[in-house]
Amino acid sequence: MFRDVALVAGKDLRIEWRSRVGINQIGPFAVLVLVLFAFALDPDRGVLAKATPGLYWIAVLLCGLLAIQRAFAVEVADGATDALRLSGIEPAALFLGKTLAVAAQLLVLAALLLVGVAVLYSATLGGWPLLMATVVSASVGIAGAGTLYGVLAAGLRVRETLLPLLLLPVLAPVLIGATRAFEAALAGTPADGWPWFGWLAVFAVIYLVAGAALFGPLLEEA
Amino acid sequence: MTAPATSDAELAPAPAAGADGGPRGTGSTATRALGAVVLAGAAALAGLGLFGTPEDVVQGALVRLLYIHPQAATTAYIGCFLTTVGSGVYLWRRSVWWDLVALASAEIGALFTALALITGSLWGRPAWGTYWVWDARLTSTAMLMLLLLGYLALRKLPGDTDVRARQAAVLGLLLLPNVILVRQSVVWWRTLHQLPTLDVTGTNISGLQLFTMMLGFAVFAVLFVWLLMHRFRVAWLERQRDEVLVDEAIRARVAEGSGR
Amino acid sequence: MSTAADNAPYIIAGWAAVAGGIGAYVAVLVRRGRALSAQVPADRRRWSTTPAEGSVR
Numbered sequence: 001m002f003r004d005v006a007l008v009a010g011k012d013l014r015i016e017w018r019s020r021v022g023i024n025q026i027g028p029f030a031v032l033v034l035v036l037f038a039f040a041l042d043p044d045r046g047v048l049a050k051a052t053p054g055l056y057w058i059a060v061l062l063c064g065l066l067a068i069q070r071a072f073a074v075e076v077a078d079g080a081t082d083a084l085r086l087s088g089i090e091p092a093a094l095f096l097g098k099t100l101a102v103a104a105q106l107l108v109l110a111a112l113l114l115v116g117v118a119v120l121y122s123a124t125l126g127g128w129p130l131l132m133a134t135v136v137s138a139s140v141g142i143a144g145a146g147t148l149y150g151v152l153a154a155g156l157r158v159r160e161t162l163l164p165l166l167l168l169p170v171l172a173p174v175l176i177g178a179t180r181a182f183e184a185a186l187a188g189t190p191a192d193g194w195p196w197f198g199w200l201a202v203f204a205v206i207y208l209v210a211g212a213a214l215f216g217p218l219l220e221e222a
Numbered sequence: 223m224t225a226p227a228t229s230d231a232e233l234a235p236a237p238a239a240g241a242d243g244g245p246r247g248t249g250s251t252a253t254r255a256l257g258a259v260v261l262a263g264a265a266a267l268a269g270l271g272l273f274g275t276p277e278d279v280v281q282g283a284l285v286r287l288l289y290i291h292p293q294a295a296t297t298a299y300i301g302c303f304l305t306t307v308g309s310g311v312y313l314w315r316r317s318v319w320w321d322l323v324a325l326a327s328a329e330i331g332a333l334f335t336a337l338a339l340i341t342g343s344l345w346g347r348p349a350w351g352t353y354w355v356w357d358a359r360l361t362s363t364a365m366l367m368l369l370l371l372g373y374l375a376l377r378k379l380p381g382d383t384d385v386r387a388r389q390a391a392v393l394g395l396l397l398l399p400n401v402i403l404v405r406q407s408v409v410w411w412r413t414l415h416q417l418p419t420l421d422v423t424g425t426n427i428s429g430l431q432l433f434t435m436m437l438g439f440a441v442f443a444v445l446f447v448w449l450l451m452h453r454f455r456v457a458w459l460e461r462q463r464d465e466v467l468v469d470e471a472i473r474a475r476v477a478e479g480s481g482r
Numbered sequence: 483m484s485t486a487a488d489n490a491p492y493i494i495a496g497w498a499a500v501a502g503g504i505g506a507y508v509a510v511l512v513r514r515g516r517a518l519s520a521q522v523p524a525d526r527r528r529w530s531t532t533p534a535e536g537s538v539r
Contacts, residue, residue: 152389156379166372166393169365170400173407180411199410203403210396217313217388248515272497283489287496294500333507337500344496348489445504452511459518462526 004089008097013104015074022067022105027112030063034116043121052123053182057175059113060106061142065164067105068146071098072154081154085219092212094219095147099211103143110135127185130193134185137200138178144207145170151218173203248455256448263441270434278431287345289434293442295338295363300446301331302366302397305373309394312387318461321387324394325377326453330446332370338363358412362405369400383461 016022037055041047048055075081084094114135117123125131149167153159177196184193249257271289278285308324311317342360343353354360373393379386 148392152376152392155385156381158379162372162375162379165368165375169368169372169404170396172365173403176407176411195410199407206399206403210399214313214392214395218392220388246516247512247519249512268497272493283493286493290497290500333503337503340499340503341496344492344499348492449508449511452508452515456511456515456518459515459522462522463518466522466526 001090001093004093005097005100008084008089008094009100009104012071012074012098012101016070016101016105019074021070022108026063026066026070026109029066030059030109030113031116033059033062034113034120038120048121049123052117052121053179053186055121056113056117056182057138057178059116060110060138060178061168061171061175063109063113064102064106064142064146065167067109068102068143068150068167069160069163071102071105071147072150072159076154081219091216091219095151095211095215096208098151099140099143099147099208102147103139106139106143107135110139123186125186126188127190127193130181130185130190130197133197134178134181134193134200137197137204138174141174141200141204141207142171144204144211145174148207148211148214148218151215174200177203248452248459250451253448253451256444256451260441260445260448263437263444267434267437267441270430270437275431275434276428281349284345284349285431287341289438290442291338291341291345292435293438294334294341296439297442297446298331298334298338298363298366300443301327301334302370302401304450305331305370305394306396306398309391309397312391313395318387321391322454322457322461323450324391325457326450328370328373328377328394328397330449330453332367332374333449334442334446335363335367335370339367356408356412358405358409361408362401365404366401369397373397383464 034055037051037059038048041051041055043049075084089097114125114131118125146167149163149170153163153166156162177199181193181196181200184190184196267289271286275286275289277283281288304327305324308320308327311320312324339360342363346355347353373390376393377386377390
């Protein structure tokens with residue numbers, strides 16, 4: 001089981017590394033989003049600084065959405081889903097492997113954006129344990145829900161438009177929780193933020209379990 | 223204003239049989255009986271709710287919206303619940319029947335969610351001075367609407383019936399848990415901000431007003447069942463029509479082949 | 483609390499929205515049902531007998 005998970009995750013990450021789509025396109029897009037927020041919200045009036053936690057997580061969600069779309073575009077393009085189905089790997093292991101790969105990419109993205117807000121928004125980062133715990137639990141949650149909804153939309157011709165509609169409302173609790181936790185960490189009151197970390201962890205566990213259980217029916221042939 | 227009664231005029235279509243002896247349309251004895259109950263109930267509700275009941279001490283005339291708003295919201299949540307149940311049973315037993323129940327209740331749920339949001343805003347404007355507040359109940363209802371719209375968007379896509387049904391069932395099964403997760407996070411977030419709880423039910427309600435509210439719940443519940451039956455049959459007919467078309471196409475091919 | 487006359491438009495709009503919304507949906511639903519049943523043979527749409535599970539196939 002764990003070997004299969006690692007196998008699937010390794011395969012996905014290798015594809016991502018070799019294609020360099022993440023580095024060449026999603027990374028720059030993340031920086032672009034941060035710059036656009038600065039244009040929209042005047043940095044000199046303090047709005048940007050106040051809204052930094054929220055903007056950060058919106059940026060993570062938007063870029064994460066691209067990464068998830070990408071993870072399944074790869075599978076569908078060459079009929080690779082069929083190959084995965086025939087590989088004899090359990091659906092649950094497939095799900096966890098793909099989730100792990102997406103979560104790893106989200107972590108890199110989150111780190112990049114963290115540097116971005118520190119530099120561009122002159123945000124003073126603090127409360128590192130809470131910050132790190134939030135990033136990890138939120139990434140796993142987004143990756144879990146994203147992988148489940150991603151495979152659901154993968155075979156559809158309208159997946160680029162349908163996936164955001166399906167996924168973003170589901171990720172609303174992550175946005176709320178992660179933003180509150182970040183606010184607490186940046187304000188220097190991490191005690192207020194730890195319950196939100198717990199909430200994010202619960203969300204992640206729920207979606208890991210649901211995804212592992214429901215991946216099978218979604219992979220079945222017509 | 224007796225608009226609910228007139229709008230329900232279509233509820234009981236004439237009991238006409240089709241040329242081939244089968245029922246015409248999606249009506250049956252059961253739905254016609256239910257339709258009559260809904261019509262009578264809606265007339266009574268409109269009469270009591272708009273004219274027969276006194277104004278509330280605290281709310282004034284606005285209490286008249288409380289005879290339809292909580293009812294629409296409750297019915298919407300019943301629809302959402304039924305969608306999740308239907309999806310779960312479909313995944314478990316793979317029964318087409320439950321798949322269609324999930325579809326029908328999601329669509330009706332979306333209708334009532336929209337009505338709940340509209341009547342809620344119309345109540346909020348004079349009562350709170352604003353159409354919208356970021357209260358947990360309002361926000362989670364709006365999110366329910368968006369989740370339902372996503373579910374219905376998926377269901378409207380063409381493609382293999384079984385594949386689509388499985389995808390929809392996964393979405394539908396997660397519908398209720400998602401609403402609960404959203405609601406819980408909004409509740410915690412808003413209570414941390416110490417926002418005053420805006421409680422609609424905290425009014426001093428008299429006997430007749432309470433009766434009218436309860437009547438509203440009953441009328442909406444029967445209406446929901448009535449709509450569900452018709453919507454289910456429409457979905458059922460769509461399936462049958464597709465199969466008839468496929469059968470005809472096959473027969474045409476066979477005839478072509480044997481004619482040669 | 484404002485007077486009853488101020489609130490009347492909101493109350494009428496609310497009831498009208500509910501009546502109109504449900505009425506429009508019912509009209510569409512009934513029409514769809516009639517159009518569809520014309521395309522389906524009678525033995526496939528007898529509402530008196532509950533369709534057994536899985537009998538669609």
